[in-house]
Amino acid sequence: xxxxxxxxxxxxxxxxxxxxxxxxxxxxxxxxxxxxxxxxxxxxxxxxxxxxxxxxxxxxxxxxxxxxxxxxxxxxxxxxxxxxxxxxxxxxxxxxxxxxxxxxxxxxxxxxxxxxxxxxxxxxxxxxxxxxxxxxxxxxxxxxxxxxxxxxxxxxxxxxxxxxxxxxxxxxxxxxxxxxxxxxxxxxxxxxxxxxxxxxxxxxxxxxxxxxxxxxxxxxxxxxxxxxxxxxxxxxxxxxxxxxxxxxxxxxxxxxxxxxxxxxxxxxxxxxxxxxxxxxxxxxxxxxxxxxxxxxxxxxxxxxxxxxxxxxxxxxxxxxxxxxxxxxxxxxxxxxxxxxxxxxxxxxxxxxxxxxxxxxxxxxxxxxxxxxxxxxxxxxx
Amino acid sequence: xxxxxxxxxxxxxxxxxxxxxxxxxxxxxxxxxxxxxxxxxxxxxxxxxxxxxxxxxxxxxxxxxxxxxxxxxxxxxxxxxxxxxxxxxxxxxxxxxxxxxxxxxxxxxxxxxxxxxxxxxxxxxxxxxxxxxxxxxxxxxxxxxxxxxxxxxxxxxxxxxxxxxxxxxxxxxxxxxxxxxxxxxxxxxxxxxxxxxxxxxxxxxxxxxxxxxxxxxxxxxxxxxxxxxxxxxxxxxxxxxxxxxxxxxxxxxxxxxxxxxxxxxxxxxxxxxxxxxxxxxxxxxxxxxxxxxxxxxxxxxxxxxxxxxxxxxxxxxxxxxxxxxxxxxxxxxxxxxxxxxxxxxxxxxxxxxxxxxxxxxxxxxxxxxxxxxxxxxxxxx
Numbered sequence: 001x002x003x004x005x006x007x008x009x010x011x012x013x014x015x016x017x018x019x020x021x022x023x024x025x026x027x028x029x030x031x032x033x034x035x036x037x038x039x040x041x042x043x044x045x046x047x048x049x050x051x052x053x054x055x056x057x058x059x060x061x062x063x064x065x066x067x068x069x070x071x072x073x074x075x076x077x078x079x080x081x082x083x084x085x086x087x088x089x090x091x092x093x094x095x096x097x098x099x100x101x102x103x104x105x106x107x108x109x110x111x112x113x114x115x116x117x118x119x120x121x122x123x124x125x126x127x128x129x130x131x132x133x134x135x136x137x138x139x140x141x142x143x144x145x146x147x148x149x150x151x152x153x154x155x156x157x158x159x160x161x162x163x164x165x166x167x168x169x170x171x172x173x174x175x176x177x178x179x180x181x182x183x184x185x186x187x188x189x190x191x192x193x194x195x196x197x198x199x200x201x202x203x204x205x206x207x208x209x210x211x212x213x214x215x216x217x218x219x220x221x222x223x224x225x226x227x228x229x230x231x232x233x234x235x236x237x238x239x240x241x242x243x244x245x246x247x248x249x250x251x252x253x254x255x256x257x258x259x260x261x262x263x264x265x266x267x268x269x270x271x272x273x274x275x276x277x278x279x280x281x282x283x284x285x286x287x288x289x290x291x292x293x294x295x296x297x298x299x300x301x302x303x304x305x306x307x308x309x310x311x312x313x314x315x316x317x318x319x320x321x322x323x324x325x326x327x328x329x330x331x332x333x334x335x336x337x338x339x340x341x342x343x344x345x346x347x348x349x350x351x352x353x354x355x356x357x358x359x360x361x362x363x364x365x366x367x368x369x370x371x372x373x374x375x376x377x378x379x380x381x
Numbered sequence: 382x383x384x385x386x387x388x389x390x391x392x393x394x395x396x397x398x399x400x401x402x403x404x405x406x407x408x409x410x411x412x413x414x415x416x417x418x419x420x421x422x423x424x425x426x427x428x429x430x431x432x433x434x435x436x437x438x439x440x441x442x443x444x445x446x447x448x449x450x451x452x453x454x455x456x457x458x459x460x461x462x463x464x465x466x467x468x469x470x471x472x473x474x475x476x477x478x479x480x481x482x483x484x485x486x487x488x489x490x491x492x493x494x495x496x497x498x499x500x501x502x503x504x505x506x507x508x509x510x511x512x513x514x515x516x517x518x519x520x521x522x523x524x525x526x527x528x529x530x531x532x533x534x535x536x537x538x539x540x541x542x543x544x545x546x547x548x549x550x551x552x553x554x555x556x557x558x559x560x561x562x563x564x565x566x567x568x569x570x571x572x573x574x575x576x577x578x579x580x581x582x583x584x585x586x587x588x589x590x591x592x593x594x595x596x597x598x599x600x601x602x603x604x605x606x607x608x609x610x611x612x613x614x615x616x617x618x619x620x621x622x623x624x625x626x627x628x629x630x631x632x633x634x635x636x637x638x639x640x641x642x643x644x645x646x647x648x649x650x651x652x653x654x655x656x657x658x659x660x661x662x663x664x665x666x667x668x669x670x671x672x673x674x675x676x677x678x679x680x681x682x683x684x685x686x687x688x689x690x691x692x693x694x695x696x697x698x699x700x701x702x703x704x705x706x707x708x709x710x711x712x713x714x715x716x717x718x719x720x721x722x723x724x725x726x727x728x729x730x731x732x733x734x735x736x737x738x739x740x741x742x743x744x745x746x747x748x749x750x751x752x753x754x755x756x757x758x759x760x761x762x
Contacts, residue, residue: 003713003714005708005713006708007708007727020408024405024408024409024428027401027405027427027428027727028723028725029716029723030708030712030726030727030738032427032727045430046408046413046414046429046430047404047405047408047428047430048427049426049427296716301713301716301717302716302717302718327387327388327411329384329386331411332384332385332386332682333384335410335677335683336682336683337683339669339673339677339682339683339685339686342409342410343409344388344409344410344411345411346408346411346413357411
């Protein structure tokens, strides 16, 4: 365990809703926050102490920012690993480490590392041209998934290739030639599972429950906790998730997305080297949230219990529709009908599909939680 | 219920720990905060959007500040009611209202108003000179309590007058002649009780459980929830507290301090027109905290449930000792031993007896909660 003789200063690269929820979790602990962000009006700006405006991919910016903090952490996986390394070499403590970030932020490297450590993933292959994609399709069987190795999220940076005739469209759609791409075998899955594994820089570990995530258009819409499957399967998923985080030597809270295939096999889909949408429910439902435990982990403080303190929880994302303004009129209705369960991220801009906030309900059963959550959501839109 | 078509802006006069906890409670709701405070490095500054530096007793400052907010509220009762009135007359919405603040901030007026509405308080009397104090002592019986009508808190602004020979000391000690004073009959009490009553500007009301507060040197040290007394007595205390808040037409969360006399009678000691130390336990222990409900109340949003979601809770204040620095080394030990229950206020200065943070434990029984809380506290000091 670490001993801090004064209030530790945690720097967060990025100022979105994940940084916002980290700051809100850390404030009661007396942690001091600094944000590195290009946009002054970011969601975390209103709740963090100090905002450094700057480009986090510039090594000198990152180094200067890092030197004003005790520990630097990230709320997204898109920061250039080389810039992180430069800062680390100048003495800045960064968790997850630049070595981990380098592997995780390139999904091809990430999967290769997972395979190297015996973690089950869908068959995949790096591709440099259209011919290699065709070869993959023949090998894996059509359809296949074509993905960018870096910078993909929420369905951005990937496309399903239905057959040989679709390869050229897919190649151009993802900027083949400019962006490094790779292919994955399409896995007809029954469900998507996820969990949060928090690993402290002192080695301690907190393992959150396995949840089921329900996506629409590749964006997480609902999280059900615990995932409605038998214990044996949940234990298997937990064990897989731990091995995956171990494989990349992850420190802090990591999201682990998994597929449950129709044949009952569990595969790792991908790792998020940060607090994750599938763990937001932990604010209300667990003894210690993924956010507080992430801060404890990067500071070397003892981790809190990740166990559920309720029977069940459901999280639903509030996504911007065409008619969803910065503060939709229905939001007030939501607050009026169901006090105390809405998290609003205070984003200054809304575009269709953007995550504007989320709702968590807790209760005796998933069914009860789902019904209440859906009622709330219906009043907001 | 009010309908806000955009994120409402709440102005808070004062930037101490109460403002800090209001900001932390309001952030998930997407509320925008502004603080009016003389000191830039105040506890709330790190977690609120915007700090206006200025003297809140100057009407023009208060008016300008108020006009940038949708609603203004307070974290202390010391703001000049006349300054609040000037701002209100220029169209600023202020809750609690200046009319309520005028009554509550002068304890003599406050008690007179309570008596006028049939609320039981200890006998009291305004005094303008030493002769009137002597007359009170004869009437009430010695000892008596001499108090300043305004600006008293945490034992400041009052003294026990043991008998006629002690009157001159007491008069000079409290600045008699310069400060308006009043006398109260000394009530040998068995216990001190308290509660939070939240009243919305729309008329809705939330009634928190009755707690027992344990003071040392007039400063609240421990809060036990629920107070370990029979239901009939707790119901009587609740009813008295509601009548007290009604008497001053209080809006927002109000702390109501009460005495349980040795003869079993409950008297109102005093009202705090704001969120109150005796309600901090509600963050962990109640469905909706006194802080969130205060914000809901001043914004006209529906109130959340003030009911306990655990069997019992204990709150212990962390007071500065000579050896308690801004971030005492034991604090880290506290975080390490008992994750997730410490609230640190991030004060930049410490003086003996100052409230630096608090701890809340929840559990199956008061005994269990007390034991854990005392263990935590012992590691911090």
